[in-house]
Amino acid sequence: xxxLGFDIGSSSIKAALVDxxxxxxxxxxxxxxxxxxxxxxxxxWAEQDPESWWEFTCKASQKLMxxxxxxxxxxxxxxxxxxxxxxVLTDKDGKVLRPSIIWCDSRAVDIGEAACNELGRGRxxxxxxxxxxxxxxxxxxxxxxxxxxxxxxxxxxxxxxDYVAMRCTGVSATTVPGLxxxxxWDFQREAPADFLLDYYQAxxxxxxxxxxxxxxxxxxxxxAAGQLGLRAGIPxxxxxxxxxxxxxxxxxxxxxxxxxxxGTSGVVYGIADSPVFDPxxxxxxxxxxxxxxxxPRIGVxxxxxxxxxxxxxxxxxxxxxxxxxAVMEARAAGIPAGADGVRIWxxxxxxxxxxxxxDIGARIAGLQFNRHSEDHLIxxxxxxxxxxxxxxxGIMQEMGLETRQLRVGNDNLFQSxxxxxxxxxxxxCRIDMLNTSxxxxxxxxxxxxxxxxxxxQLGQTxxxxxxxxxxxxKPALAAAYGQxxxxxxxxxx
Numbered sequence: 001x002x003x004l005g006f007d008i009g010s011s012s013i014k015a016a017l018v019d020x021x022x023x024x025x026x027x028x029x030x031x032x033x034x035x036x037x038x039x040x041x042x043x044x045w046a047e048q049d050p051e052s053w054w055e056f057t058c059k060a061s062q063k064l065m066x067x068x069x070x071x072x073x074x075x076x077x078x079x080x081x082x083x084x085x086x087x088v089l090t091d092k093d094g095k096v097l098r099p100s101i102i103w104c105d106s107r108a109v110d111i112g113e114a115a116c117n118e119l120g121r122g123r124x125x126x127x128x129x130x131x132x133x134x135x136x137x138x139x140x141x142x143x144x145x146x147x148x149x150x151x152x153x154x155x156x157x158x159x160x161x162d163y164v165a166m167r168c169t170g171v172s173a174t175t176v177p178g179l180x181x182x183x184x185w186d187f188q189r190e191a192p193a194d195f196l197l198d199y200y201q202a203x204x205x206x207x208x209x210x211x212x213x214x215x216x217x218x219x220x221x222x223x224a225a226g227q228l229g230l231r232a233g234i235p236x237x238x239x240x241x242x243x244x245x246x247x248x249x250x251x252x253x254x255x256x257x258x259x260x261x262x263g264t265s266g267v268v269y270g271i272a273d274s275p276v277f278d279p280x281x282x283x284x285x286x287x288x289x290x291x292x293x294x295x296p297r298i299g300v301x302x303x304x305x306x307x308x309x310x311x312x313x314x315x316x317x318x319x320x321x322x323x324x325x326a327v328m329e330a331r332a333a334g335i336p337a338g339a340d341g342v343r344i345w346x347x348x349x350x351x352x353x354x355x356x357x358x359d360i361g362a363r364i365a366g367l368q369f370n371r372h373s374e375d376h377l378i379x380x381x382x383x384x385x386x387x388x389x390x391x392x393x394g395i396m397q398e399m400g401l402e403t404r405q406l407r408v409g410n411d412n413l414f415q416s417x418x419x420x421x422x423x424x425x426x427x428x429c430r431i432d433m434l435n436t437s438x439x440x441x442x443x444x445x446x447x448x449x450x451x452x453x454x455x456x457q458l459g460q461t462x463x464x465x466x467x468x469x470x471x472x473x474k475p476a477l478a479a480a481y482g483q484x485x486x487x488x489x490x491x492x493x
Contacts, residue, residue, distance in 0.1 A: 001076050002026060002068075003452065004234075005443030006060070007242065008053050008082040008164050010102055011035045011264050011308075015060040016439035017068050020076050020452050023461035025440050027068035031060035035312070039099065044106040044350055044359060047099035050088050053160065054167045054227075062229040072231040078168065078220070079238035079446030081245035081438045082161030084181045087139040092155040094166060098147065101139045102160075104265065104305050106351035106359060108138035112183075113357070115141075115199060121279075127186045128193060129277040129285035129298070133357060136182030137193075141200040156208045157182075161239045168228075168236050169218025172208040179207065180287040181241050187275045190293040213289045214238055214448045214455070237449035240289045242438055243267050244299050248289050249441020250407040250434055251459025253297070260406045260431075262413025265349070266307030266385060268393055270401040272298045282354045282395050289445075290455065300401055302392040303353055306362060307385050308413055310346035313362075314381045318374045329416055332379040337422075337473040338480035341366040342376045344384035345488060354392045360491050383477075385413065386422035387484045393427055406431045409438070410465050417468070425470035425477055433466035 001021070007014040012035065017026040036056070039047045065072065085103040090096055101107070112132040116124050124131055132138050136159065144151045158166065159178045166172050179185040179192060184207065186193040192204045211217050217236045225232040240248065247259040247269045258270040274296055277285050288297040315321035320331055347355065348362030364380075393403050406423075408414040410433050424431050441458075448455050 002070055002074050003077055003079070003443040003447045004061070004075050005079045005439040005441065005446060006057055006081065006164065007245070007438040007442060008057065008080065008160055009242065009263070010038060010048060010083045013053065013056040013060045014437065014439040015064040016437060016443050017064060017070060018440055018443040020447055023444050023453070026070065027064060028437060028439060029060055029064045029067060031056050031063055038102070046102050046105040046350065048102050050096050050100050050160065050163050053164060057164060058227040058229070065229050072229070075230060075234055076452070077235050077237045077446040077450045079442035080161045080165055080236065081240055081242050081442040082159065082164065084159070084241035084243060085136055086160040087136050087143070088158045088160060088163040089143065089150065089154050090156050090158065090163070090172070091153045094172065097150050097153055098143070100160060101142070104350045105139065106134055108142045109134045109351050109357045111141050112138035115196065119195065119199060125277045125279060125281070127188045128183050128196065129187055129275055130183055131281040132183050132196060133281060133353065134351060137184050137196055137200060137202070140202050144201060154206055157202070157206045158208065159241070161241065162208065165217060165236055165239055168220055168224045170221050171218035173211045173217060174208050175211055175213050175239060177213055177240060177244055177287040177289055177291065179210070185287065213240055214445065216449060235450065238442060238445040240442070240445070243269050243301055244286070244289045245441055245445070246409065246438050247271070247299060248445055248458065249409065249436045249438055251462055252407055253288070253290055256402050258401070258403055258406050260408050260414070262307055262385070262419065264308045266304035266389055266413070268302040268389065268396065268403070268406070270300045270396060270403070272300055272401065274298065276300065276399055278395060278399055280356065282356065283392065283399070284353065300396060300399065302396055304346070304388045304392060305349035305352055306346035307388070309349045310362060310385060311381055311413065313348070314378060318377060320374055320378070328378050329418065331375045332382060332418055335375050335379040337476040339376050339380035339383055340372065342372055342380040343480070343484050343487070344377070344380045345484070346381070346385045346388055354395060355492060358492060365487065379418065382416055382419045383422055383480065384484070386419050387481050389423050390426045390481060391485060391488070403427060404429050408433050409436050410434065411437060420468040421471050422477055424468045425474050426481055428470060431468040432464045433468070434462045435465050436462055
């Protein structure tokens with residue numbers, strides 16, 4: 001028997017099957033092969049059609065079942081991970097009312113800042129652990145202000161994973177971690193954040209039923225089962241945002257444990273045992289998948305919008321990019337640490353929370369036409385993203401979070417030795433790359449509710465496939481980072 005997991009990203013949909021007895025990965029696919037498009041009709045906007053998520057989820061499921069040669073009758077349960085902070089609006093019939101305003105859209109920054117100032121920063125931080133900022137609740141307010149005809153038709157406000165689960169089961173629902181990532185959860189009351197929703201004139205009746213992260217959340221209905229290439233009746237038993245799910249996948253569940261990922265965005269995610277917050281809201285706290293009122297588990301999240309998106313731009317723009325990431329890594333390895341003075345700031349994917357929600361754009365400096373080649377740009381690109389991680393991890397250290405060991409999955413930017421060793425060297429930390437992925441983690445988590453194993457046993461199948469530690473290039477990297485950081489702070493003044 002097997003467990004099926006989906007990871008609904010903004011770049012692609014990943015699907016994985018794991019053995020329900022051992023937790024071992026049976027097969028994994030993604031769809032489409034090329035990155036999904038993000039519409040940006042105006043500067044700072046980022047939208048996707050939720051219908052495309054469902055279409056690609058169905059195609060990924062069909063592709064996976066064919067590849068694995070597994071019969072639908074052998075699938076016990078389904079888990080869903082999804083891109084965080086997106087706004088999905090549905091009407092009374094469950095139809096999508098407008099494209100989803102996704103995680104990297106920055107149109108609601110001013111709305112969130114105004115709410116924080118008027119409601120009181122202290123009150124927001126104490127109850128929400130964050131400024132309303134550019135999160136889902138503020139995006140909802142933007143719709144109310146700018147598209148009143150759409151707002152009038154809303155029956156439910158959902159996160160991307162809530163929408164995909166609804167398409168599977170017909171049940172409109174959400175979770176406490178989901179509401180917290182949308183800044184719609186009050187940690188003092190352990191209830192929806194009425195004071196913010198009332199301020200935004202968006203009543204809590206727009207919030208669907210709240211279900212636990214682990215447990216029976218509905219079953220595949222006939223139409224969805226046919227589209228997915230599965231049998232009707234399979235239970236959906238888990239959902240979580242991609243970063244809490246990534247942490248779960250890496251067995252990061254308790255205080256002191258830290259996960260990281262380098263996908264389209266870059267993330268470092270550590271666990272605290274109390275509702276901690278950064279007064280400046282540069283990093284954010286959300287309910288982790290195992291959070292309860294009696295035993296708080298807060299995921300402290302550093303998010304860097306311009307990470308994999310920046311390196312993908314480098315691949316698409318430079319001639320050597322056509323040869324793929326492995327060739328780019330080899331070419332960059334021939335350039336010394338510090339990229340011979342070329343510096344890149346990877347902040348070209350909208351407003352950055354860790355920079356106080358400022359949108360400074362991506363920048364290149366130190367380039368000399370008669371001295372530098374595209375190999376220098378590749379190296380500077382990897383180092384610039386790593387420097388952004390180091391800068392943000394410094395904020396987490398200010399909050400008392402330990403960052404001496406990171407657990408990462410075997411994908412995305414952490415497959416680059418240059419990128420990973422730059423972080424390990426500057427942070428004096430160890431990076432353990434484990435044999436898992438978000439989709440496989442969602443599949444394993446789905447097994448908790450159907451009795452395959454206890455939550456505490458999820459990490460037993462994990463193995464390190466690569467370990468990164470610091471190297472002897474620290475003086476050169478520290479000098480390069482110091483210059484990069486000083487120039488960044490000048491830009492932020």
